[in-house]
Amino acid sequence: MSKNNCIFCQIAAGQASAVRVWETERVLAFLDVVPVHLGHTLIIPKSHYENFLDLPDDLWLEMDQVSRKVAQALLQVLKAQGFNLGMNNFAAAGQIVFHAHIHVIPRYLGDGLHLIPQEKKKYQGEEMVQVGHKLGEALANL
8 A cells, every 4th residue: 555545644644634633743643533432542753653573763763752642631530441552563463554553552451452362372392492492593693
């Protein structure tokens, strides 16, 4: 998708409407139009980057700092009892809008939302050691 067709780029440029809650020179926080809970906020870079891997380190840090401010506000204003930070990267992980963004979702005890399946996968035999070794090798070469 080109950045001209990107809804988040349009929001950042003021060409599409959104309820903006906070912004810096390079980062914008606005309410998700389809919230998990009221106050569900999206944090985006104002420039187009498709996903986490494309973001420059300093911009990622700034997005993280804005996410923290938003989380503190959710706890204070909406009396959230917790919050989740989430970022879907690539279609297989559920990314729908291909513009990097962080979800800050207010949470409440007993709200019924489960982000991780209750039945988890388990490593078989030496599989954990093998996967760990392969990841370590890959990390050493990055």
